[in-house]
Amino acid sequence: MIRLSIIGSGNVAQHLIQAFIKSSEIELVQVFARSEKSVSHLISVDKITSNYNELQAVDVTIISVTDASIAEISKNIAFENALVVHTSGSVAMETLDSKNRKGVFYPLQTFSKSKEIKFKYIPICIEAENLNDLQLLETVAKAISNSVYNINSEQRKALHVAAVFVSNFTNHLYQIGNEICNKNGLSFDILKPLILETANKIVSLSPIEAQTGPAKRKDTQTINAHLSFLSDENQKEIYKMLTKSIIDNGKKL
Amino acid sequence: MIRLSIIGSGNVAQHLIQAFIKSSEIELVQVFARSEKSVSHLISVDKITSNYNELQAVDVTIISVTDASIAEISKNIAFENALVVHTSGSVAMETLDSKNRKGVFYPLQTFSKSKEIKFKYIPICIEAENLNDLQLLETVAKAISNSVYNINSEQRKALHVAAVFVSNFTNHLYQIGNEICNKNGLSFDILKPLILETANKIVSLSPIEAQTGPAKRKDTQTINAHLSFLSDENQKEIYKMLTKSIIDNGKKL
Numbered sequence: 001m002i003r004l005s006i007i008g009s010g011n012v013a014q015h016l017i018q019a020f021i022k023s024s025e026i027e028l029v030q031v032f033a034r035s036e037k038s039v040s041h042l043i044s045v046d047k048i049t050s051n052y053n054e055l056q057a058v059d060v061t062i063i064s065v066t067d068a069s070i071a072e073i074s075k076n077i078a079f080e081n082a083l084v085v086h087t088s089g090s091v092a093m094e095t096l097d098s099k100n101r102k103g104v105f106y107p108l109q110t111f112s113k114s115k116e117i118k119f120k121y122i123p124i125c126i127e128a129e130n131l132n133d134l135q136l137l138e139t140v141a142k143a144i145s146n147s148v149y150n151i152n153s154e155q156r157k158a159l160h161v162a163a164v165f166v167s168n169f170t171n172h173l174y175q176i177g178n179e180i181c182n183k184n185g186l187s188f189d190i191l192k193p194l195i196l197e198t199a200n201k202i203v204s205l206s207p208i209e210a211q212t213g214p215a216k217r218k219d220t221q222t223i224n225a226h227l228s229f230l231s232d233e234n235q236k237e238i239y240k241m242l243t244k245s246i247i248d249n250g251k252k253l
Numbered sequence: 254m255i256r257l258s259i260i261g262s263g264n265v266a267q268h269l270i271q272a273f274i275k276s277s278e279i280e281l282v283q284v285f286a287r288s289e290k291s292v293s294h295l296i297s298v299d300k301i302t303s304n305y306n307e308l309q310a311v312d313v314t315i316i317s318v319t320d321a322s323i324a325e326i327s328k329n330i331a332f333e334n335a336l337v338v339h340t341s342g343s344v345a346m347e348t349l350d351s352k353n354r355k356g357v358f359y360p361l362q363t364f365s366k367s368k369e370i371k372f373k374y375i376p377i378c379i380e381a382e383n384l385n386d387l388q389l390l391e392t393v394a395k396a397i398s399n400s401v402y403n404i405n406s407e408q409r410k411a412l413h414v415a416a417v418f419v420s421n422f423t424n425h426l427y428q429i430g431n432e433i434c435n436k437n438g439l440s441f442d443i444l445k446p447l448i449l450e451t452a453n454k455i456v457s458l459s460p461i462e463a464q465t466g467p468a469k470r471k472d473t474q475t476i477n478a479h480l481s482f483l484s485d486e487n488q489k490e491i492y493k494m495l496t497k498s499i500i501d502n503g504k505k506l
Contacts (some may be wrong), residue, residue: 037330067472067474068472072483090467090479108443108444110451110454110465111465112463112465121446122344123443131428135323147446149443150461158433158434159439161479161492163444164467164492165426165427166427167447167465168464169499170423170451171460171465172499173422174460176415177460177465178459184411184412186415190361191412192377193376194361194362194363194420196453196456197363197422198419198423198452199448199452200452206431206441207424208428210363212420213363213421215425224413225343229410234501238495239418242425245424245425246421246422249428
C-alpha cells in the first residue's frame, strides 16, 4: 500500500480524494484543508488537518492548490526528504521547496465540483527528479488512471497552453452559441448534438480532416451574411479572427 | 410510403441517402448526381440521373447542394407544383424557384464523408409555406430523426451562425491544440479526453457554469506565461482575444 496525503480542498483536490479512496493500492492518510467542512463529506474528520505540524511524512504528498500558493505551501510543510508533488499544468517542478524531493502529478482534465468524473480515462502527466520517484508516481497514477505520461516541465507548459485552446476557449465558444440562441428564441439544446459530434469526430479524424464550414470552403457570401447578422461587436471580432485563421491555415496546406 | 428524391451527391446528400434507404416510411425514388460514380455505392444505378427532364415529381424533393447553386438548380427542375426543399442553414426559403412549393429541411450537424453518423440524434430544422407541407416534412424528418424543430428562416440564420461558433471554430481550436502538441513532441491523443469531457460537460451544465481556466480565474500570471510561451503571432492574437472575451463576460454577470 502506498501511503499518500493531499494538501488542498478545491476542485482537483476533491476529485483526487474521491479517486484515491476507491483505490485498493493507495492509503489516503491525511487531507490538509483550512476548512474541515470543505472535505468532511469525502473523508473522516480524524484524517483532516489544518496544522502543518500534524502533517505526517508519507510516500507521496500531493499539493493541489492554486498555482500562486504552491511555493509557499511547500515551504510550510514541516517534514523533510519525502516526495512532494504539485498538480499544476503551468508551474515548474522547481517551484517546490527543496527540503523535500520534487515531482509533478498533473491530471489533464477540466474539473467542475458538480460534475462527477471517471479518473480512469484522465491522462495523468508525471515528472520527478529521479527514476525511483518517477516509478512511484507512475504506480500512484496507474492506481486511478489507464493513461499515464512522462512529461517534462517544458512539455507540460505546452500541454497546458494547448488545453486552454481546446477546453477553456472552446467552452467560451459554446457560451457565445448559447447567447445567440437565447437572443433568437432558440433552445441551446438544438446545438448539443453538434457540439458532441464535433468533439467525437477528432477521436477518429485529425482536426484538419474534420474541418468544415464557410471559412474552410472560402464561402465569402455566407461569411459576410453571418458578419452582418451579428450585432455584438465582440462576437463579430471573434468571428472575423477565427475565420481568417481557418482560411490562412488552408493556404499553408 | 412517402416518395422522396434527392438532388446532390456531397457530404450531406450522401448521409441523407443512407438514412432514407434504411427508413421503412420513405421510398427513395431518385438521386440526381452529375457523376453516377459519386453515389453508385449507395443506391442502384437505375435510380441515378443527371438529366433534369428525367427527374419525376414526387412528394418531397430535397436539394442538397452548395448554397450558391440552390437557386439555379431549383430553376432547372422541370416539374411544377410539388414540394421542393433545400438543406442549407444560411439560405432563405424564398431563394427556391416559385414554380414549386418551397420548404427547408436543415439537418444541424457537421458531416464528414469518412465518418458515419447516427441521424437519429441529429436535430432537423424544418420550414414550409403552408401547414400541410410542414406536416409532410415533419413526417419525413421523424422517419430518420428523434429531434425535429419548426424553425423560421431568421432563426435558422441565427442557428447557423451559432453552429459556426460551436463547431467550425471549435474544431479550429482543436487544430491549434494539435499544432502546439506537434511542435513540442507531444501526442495529440493526450488532449482527446479533455476535448470529449469539455463537450460532455455542457449536456448537464450551462457553458457559464462549465467555464474554467486562467481567464475565468483572472490569473494574469498564467495568462502572461502562456502569451510568452506562444511564438506563433496568430495563435497569440487568438489567445488574447478569447481571454479578453472570457474576462469581459465575467464582468457582465
